[in-house]
Amino acid sequence: MQALRGDQAEGARRMMQPKPVRVLAIASGKGGVGKTNISVNLGIAFTELGRQVALMDADMGLANIDVLLGLQPIFNLSHMLSGERTLAEIIVRGPGGLSIVPAASGMQRMSELSAAEQAGIIRAFGEIDQEFDVFIVDTAAGISSGVVNFARACQNVAIIVCDEPTSLTDAYAFIKLLNRDYGVYGFQIIANMVADARQGQALFNKLCKVADRYLEVALNYLGAIPQDDDLRKAVQRQAPVILAYPQSKSARAFKEMARNMDAMPIAARVGGQLEFFVERMISYSNSRIAAIA
Numbered sequence: 001m002q003a004l005r006g007d008q009a010e011g012a013r014r015m016m017q018p019k020p021v022r023v024l025a026i027a028s029g030k031g032g033v034g035k036t037n038i039s040v041n042l043g044i045a046f047t048e049l050g051r052q053v054a055l056m057d058a059d060m061g062l063a064n065i066d067v068l069l070g071l072q073p074i075f076n077l078s079h080m081l082s083g084e085r086t087l088a089e090i091i092v093r094g095p096g097g098l099s100i101v102p103a104a105s106g107m108q109r110m111s112e113l114s115a116a117e118q119a120g121i122i123r124a125f126g127e128i129d130q131e132f133d134v135f136i137v138d139t140a141a142g143i144s145s146g147v148v149n150f151a152r153a154c155q156n157v158a159i160i161v162c163d164e165p166t167s168l169t170d171a172y173a174f175i176k177l178l179n180r181d182y183g184v185y186g187f188q189i190i191a192n193m194v195a196d197a198r199q200g201q202a203l204f205n206k207l208c209k210v211a212d213r214y215l216e217v218a219l220n221y222l223g224a225i226p227q228d229d230d231l232r233k234a235v236q237r238q239a240p241v242i243l244a245y246p247q248s249k250s251a252r253a254f255k256e257m258a259r260n261m262d263a264m265p266i267a268a269r270v271g272g273q274l275e276f277f278v279e280r281m282i283s284y285s286n287s288r289i290a291a292i293a
């Protein structure tokens, strides 16, 4: 029998199983290192590659996605849980065709869900008509149980670091916790606000050096986003830099990073359908509560 060509094999595979979703949690130990900007701009860069992208706002802090995009979502996941709205109804269309799941206040209730509510939310993500290719979770700063649960559920965590001593030590502490306590082994690293590519690589090398010495982890460098005044100007205009200043150096870096990531295979344990991710997220938050009780 003639072997299937690559694209035919891919087509056959797609027909047999649902499309895997690239799930990525954006985290950092320290706040203000650019998580929300990276989530939004990377997300839009993926839509420019023809991907359907959902962005979940899991940052309960102040400068979150709706502020950055000048959106005012009325509903969030808590309204879906209470049955007032469907998942499709709470999703907000953002610039660049991004679909945003406003989850802020809903997430605080995640650990208190009844079994029926859990089943409902998992089913909602499974039944949603729109198929997403990429699901990005913008997490809060710090090492709260919520952030840890998101990162564990995603299995694919991008840690943002910048050239400040506390950024590196906090990133290391976060990696150590996820690795030692939760068995997360692989981490993606993005350097932000760097002067040049060399500084980004040097930051990554520093982090690798300590991680290699004390932990059993694999760090993969996704690249760097330069320090860019246009990004700051865009934030003030409540617009993502990739749309406000598409030719800026940070916008170009976001596009390149998305292209590179898009070419990476979705590892079996990293991908999977969205409802599996949500299921994991809920069961982890429950196990955390059970452990404390």
Ligand SMILES: Nc1ncnc2c1ncn2[C@@H]1O[C@H](COP(=O)(O)OP(=O)(O)O)[C@@H](O)[C@H]1O
Residues within 6 Å of the ligand: 028, 030, 031, 032, 033, 034, 035, 036, 037, 038, 063, 141, 192, 193, 194, 225, 226, 227, 228, 229, 231, 232, 235, 250
């Ligand atoms: N690449 C960059 N160049 C210049 N300024 C940046 C860059 N990334 C982030 N910033 C600045 O840092 C601020 C915080 O970014 P934000 O994405 O809100 O961080 P976080 O979500 O981690 O708290 C932004 O408002 C912006 O002023």
Ligand SMILES: [Mg+2]
Residues within 6 Å of the ligand: 035, 036, 037, 059, 061, 063, 064
């Ligand atoms: Mg943020």
